[in-house]
Amino acid sequence: xxxxxxxxxxxxxxxxxxxxxxxxxxxxxxxxxxxxxxxxxxxxxxxxxxxxxxxxxxxxxxxxxxxxxxxxxxxxxxxxxxxxxxxxxxxxxxxxxxxxxxxxxxxxxxxxxxxxxxxxxxxxxxxxxxxxxxxxxxxxxxxxxxxxxxxxxxxxxxxxxxx
Amino acid sequence: xxxxxxxxxxxxxxxxxxxxxxxxxxxxxxxxxxxxxxxxxxxxxxxxxxxxxxxxxxxxxxxxxxxxxxxxxxxxxxxxxxxxxxxxxxxxxxxxxxxxxxxxxxxxxxxxxxxxxxxxxxxxxxxxxxxxxxxxxxxxxxxxxxxxxxxxxxxxxxxxxxxxx
Numbered sequence: 001x002x003x004x005x006x007x008x009x010x011x012x013x014x015x016x017x018x019x020x021x022x023x024x025x026x027x028x029x030x031x032x033x034x035x036x037x038x039x040x041x042x043x044x045x046x047x048x049x050x051x052x053x054x055x056x057x058x059x060x061x062x063x064x065x066x067x068x069x070x071x072x073x074x075x076x077x078x079x080x081x082x083x084x085x086x087x088x089x090x091x092x093x094x095x096x097x098x099x100x101x102x103x104x105x106x107x108x109x110x111x112x113x114x115x116x117x118x119x120x121x122x123x124x125x126x127x128x129x130x131x132x133x134x135x136x137x138x139x140x141x142x143x144x145x146x147x148x149x150x151x152x153x154x155x156x157x158x159x160x161x162x163x
Numbered sequence: 164x165x166x167x168x169x170x171x172x173x174x175x176x177x178x179x180x181x182x183x184x185x186x187x188x189x190x191x192x193x194x195x196x197x198x199x200x201x202x203x204x205x206x207x208x209x210x211x212x213x214x215x216x217x218x219x220x221x222x223x224x225x226x227x228x229x230x231x232x233x234x235x236x237x238x239x240x241x242x243x244x245x246x247x248x249x250x251x252x253x254x255x256x257x258x259x260x261x262x263x264x265x266x267x268x269x270x271x272x273x274x275x276x277x278x279x280x281x282x283x284x285x286x287x288x289x290x291x292x293x294x295x296x297x298x299x300x301x302x303x304x305x306x307x308x309x310x311x312x313x314x315x316x317x318x319x320x321x322x323x324x325x326x327x328x
Binding site for chain 2: 064068073116117124
C-alpha cells in the first residue's frame, strides 16, 4: 500500500478523495448510531412491558395503615426497619408479634397484610416474589415512606402521653 | 329473572350480595375466604375480596372502619375500598364529609378517629361529671382485644383523637 498524506499524517487536505470517503464514513457512522439508539429505545420499552412490576411497591403505594395500639405500631415499625436492613434470607426467618402481642407469630408479609390496606385487591404478596422484590430500590423507597410516617405518628403519640 | 355472575357472565346467579349477582363457585369462594377472616372482624361474611382467576381471599387490614360503616350505613369509597356488601373499609373514607365536633359536645353515635387516622370507633356512652371532664366510652372493633369492645376514651385511647358527626 502506497502511503498517502492522509494515512501518514492523519490529516486530509480539502477536496482530497480520502476526505470525501471520510465524510461518507462519518455519515454512515452517524446513521448507524441513530439506528442503534432507536433500536435500543424500542428494545428498552419492550423490556419494560415484559418485566413484572415490583409487588411490594404495588402493595404499599397508596396503602392505608390500620393499627389500634402503640405496641402494634411499634411492631410494624420494627418489621419495616427489618425490611430495609436485613438481607432477604434473614428477613424470611424473622417473626413478629400478632395483634395480641404474642411474639413470634407473623412473618413480614403477615405484618403488611394484617395492618395495611392496599389500593387494589389485585395486589397480592407471596413469598416467591416478596423476598425478591423487597430488596429492590422501588420497594425500599415505598417502605421508607411508610416507616417515616409511622415513626412520626409513634413520636407524636409518645409525646402526647401514651405509655 | 335470575341474573348472571358479575365475575363469570357464563354462570347463573346463585346468590346476590350488595346488589350484585354471584355464581355458586363464587359463593363457595366467598364462604371459604370468610372462614379465614381474622377473629376480631365483625361482620365476617362480607370482609372478602375477589382477586381474579377464581380467587377469593379475606380483605387485608383491620376491621375497625368496616364495623363503623356497617353500623352507620356508610358507603364512601371506590368499589375496591368497600366490602362485598358495599360498606367503607378505610378510616379517612369513613369520616369524609363529616363535621368535627368538640369533645365537650360529643354525643352517643358520633364517630371517633384517632390522631393517626388508623383506628376508629363509635361513641357508646357519654357521662357528664360535675367538676370533672365528661367521661366518653368508645365502642370499636378491636384487633387487640379480638372483637367489638367498649373502652374508655381517656385511659384506653389516652384522650387522643377526634370526633365526627
